[in-house]
Amino acid sequence: MNHDTCIARLEGVHKRYGAVTALDGINLDIHRGELLALLGPNGAGKTTSIGLLLGLHRADSGTVSLFGRDPQDIDARRRIGVMLQSANLPPTLKVRELIRVTASYYPRPRTVAECATIAGITDLLERRYVALSGGQQRRVQFAMALAGHPELLFLDEPTTGLDVGARQGLWNAIRNLVATGASVVLTMHYLEEAEALADRVSVIARGRVVSEGTVDALRAHVAVRRIRCLTAVPLDTVQAWPEVEDASMQQGRLVIATQHAEVLVRRLLAVDAGLAELEVQRAGLAEAFTEITRDSEAADAAREAA
Amino acid sequence: MNILDGTATPVMSTGRVVHAYVEEARAEVIRYLRMPGFLLPTMLLPSVFYLMFGIILGAHNSPDAPRYLLASYGTFGVMAPGLFGFGVSLAIDREHGLITLKRALPMPPGAYLVGKMCMALMMAFVVTTLMICLAVFGGGVHLGAGHIAAFYLSQTLGVLPFCSLGLLVGTLAKGQGAPGLVNLIYLPMAFLSGLWFPLPMMPKVIQAIAPVWPAYHLDQLALSAIGMGQGGEWVHALVLAGFTAVFLTLAARRLARHG
Numbered sequence: 001m002n003h004d005t006c007i008a009r010l011e012g013v014h015k016r017y018g019a020v021t022a023l024d025g026i027n028l029d030i031h032r033g034e035l036l037a038l039l040g041p042n043g044a045g046k047t048t049s050i051g052l053l054l055g056l057h058r059a060d061s062g063t064v065s066l067f068g069r070d071p072q073d074i075d076a077r078r079r080i081g082v083m084l085q086s087a088n089l090p091p092t093l094k095v096r097e098l099i100r101v102t103a104s105y106y107p108r109p110r111t112v113a114e115c116a117t118i119a120g121i122t123d124l125l126e127r128r129y130v131a132l133s134g135g136q137q138r139r140v141q142f143a144m145a146l147a148g149h150p151e152l153l154f155l156d157e158p159t160t161g162l163d164v165g166a167r168q169g170l171w172n173a174i175r176n177l178v179a180t181g182a183s184v185v186l187t188m189h190y191l192e193e194a195e196a197l198a199d200r201v202s203v204i205a206r207g208r209v210v211s212e213g214t215v216d217a218l219r220a221h222v223a224v225r226r227i228r229c230l231t232a233v234p235l236d237t238v239q240a241w242p243e244v245e246d247a248s249m250q251q252g253r254l255v256i257a258t259q260h261a262e263v264l265v266r267r268l269l270a271v272d273a274g275l276a277e278l279e280v281q282r283a284g285l286a287e288a289f290t291e292i293t294r295d296s297e298a299a300d301a302a303r304e305a306a
Numbered sequence: 307m308n309i310l311d312g313t314a315t316p317v318m319s320t321g322r323v324v325h326a327y328v329e330e331a332r333a334e335v336i337r338y339l340r341m342p343g344f345l346l347p348t349m350l351l352p353s354v355f356y357l358m359f360g361i362i363l364g365a366h367n368s369p370d371a372p373r374y375l376l377a378s379y380g381t382f383g384v385m386a387p388g389l390f391g392f393g394v395s396l397a398i399d400r401e402h403g404l405i406t407l408k409r410a411l412p413m414p415p416g417a418y419l420v421g422k423m424c425m426a427l428m429m430a431f432v433v434t435t436l437m438i439c440l441a442v443f444g445g446g447v448h449l450g451a452g453h454i455a456a457f458y459l460s461q462t463l464g465v466l467p468f469c470s471l472g473l474l475v476g477t478l479a480k481g482q483g484a485p486g487l488v489n490l491i492y493l494p495m496a497f498l499s500g501l502w503f504p505l506p507m508m509p510k511v512i513q514a515i516a517p518v519w520p521a522y523h524l525d526q527l528a529l530s531a532i533g534m535g536q537g538g539e540w541v542h543a544l545v546l547a548g549f550t551a552v553f554l555t556l557a558a559r560r561l562a563r564h565g
Binding site: 048055056075077078079082084085086088089090092093098099100101102104105106107108126148154193208 | 316318319325326328329330332333336337338341402403404406407409410411412413414415459469511
């Protein structure tokens with residue numbers, strides 16, 4: 001699905017709020033038909049990046065474009081759908097009315113019934129928004145985001161508050177939209193979601209993209225693997241080995257983090273013939289992510305110190 | 307499900323734009339009609355005041371009192387939908403992130419305000435109807451068809467300067483602070499404009515500064531509408547239009563800058 005067309009872009013964008021630098025020369029491209037996940041700790045600049053692409057703020061410097069236009073141009077925004085985590089909708093309106101008024105802003109909207117089917121809320125249409133559970137409200141917001149038949153959807157932490165079943169349903173709906181040619185930008189709270197869903201992940205930290213690539217590439221970025229086993233070798237001995245980055249005892253098991261798993265496994269087996277329940281695992285996305293943001297912070301600190 | 311043509315910018319026809327304004331206004335009206343806790347006090351407070359002070363007490367003092375106070379309490383009544391409908395609801399929508407969402411969505415600029423304005427005009431119309439009914443059937447005030455038409459016109463359109471003042475307040479206050487701030491403007495202005503006690507009964511200073519307040523000018527127009535005016539209608543109408551323009555400009559600037 002990945003054509004080589006960029007439909008939204010941040011190029012060398014700086015944005016400050018008073019003394020706080022929210023974005024520090026960020027570059028970000030969004031391509032047609034892709035599902036891009038923005039990951040990063042709170043305050044990293046995800047929300048500001050999205051806000052600029054939605055035309056909510058102006059960049060201090062750099063270029064922001066949406067379908068080749070300024071996002072503050074309403075014609076550009078007629079091609080996008082939006083779901084903002086922070087928005088509370090009018091409580092007394094019914095779900096049908098909320099979708100209907102949102103659809104009216106667009107030139108070629110979906111029907112209310114179509115939105116409701118995709119978002120799985122056909123049974124909620126006559127309910128007032130205030131009477132819905134948090135998860136149901138998220139799904140209504142999703143239905144509103146796709147009401148305009150958008151080519152690009154911005155979904156700000158869409159699965160917050162959803163139970164496992166509803167989350168799976170939303171993931172499927174998002175995958176189906178992408179399959180019909182829409183692009184989706186997600187900001188995420190749960191890293192596993194990126195693994196399950198995204199074509200591409202951009203990790204944002206301190207106002208810049210610090211890593212960009214497929215989920216696999218992101219994980220490969222971190223060479224750390226974890227060894228677990230039951231062993232009689234004392235912890236201090238293991239901690240003294242040069243290949244060991246970190247070692248600890250967790251629930252009676254020795255857990256080692258290392259970039260040289262093979263060497264260490266060989267040595268452990270040589271030292272302790274009675275070693276049992278050996279496991280070697282590549283670090284998960286969560287660890288990769290922590291590693292990457294820590295690396296970038298360390299690099300920043302080094303640069304500032306220099 | 308059809309795949310959209312990738313390069314063409316979709317065109318929003320004039321008909322679709324008008325439709326968006328209508329849908330926004332419809333949603334806004336429905337939204338508040340389902341909030342009796344917001345609607346009823348706004349509508350009933352001026353009617354109850356008028357019934358107590360204008361009809362029951364006023365008629366004892368002078369036979370002309372119910373007619374004179376119809377203008378005052380009518381004006382008091384139409385200030386509220388403008389000030390509260392815009393001020394409080396905008397402040398709450400801002401706090402709840404609804405304005406942010408609407409700015410991100412391709413809502414036609416102005417649809418949100420036109421929607422709220424429709425709601426305010428409708429409420430002003432209902433308040434005016436209640437007041438006229440009380441005056442005619444309760445206070446025995448004689449109103450010709452011309453009086454009634456002119457009174458409706460001045461009172462319904464008279465909500466607009468207060469809409470724009472409310473809008474400005476709504477951009478200054480956020481959420482829970484707004485009702486207090488609106489009341490701080492609403493009640494003193496009503497008093498100082500002579501809506502509770504006729505201006506001739508008030509101290510000279512208050513009479514002298516009364517023309518500063520938009521409510522004073524609307525009261526004068528309302529008095530003219532029911533045949534108790536002292537002339538100068540065009541001046542009052544122009545002053546009100548001026549107030550509207552100034553508040554609206556200031557509010558629009560703040561909204562564009564801060565959202």
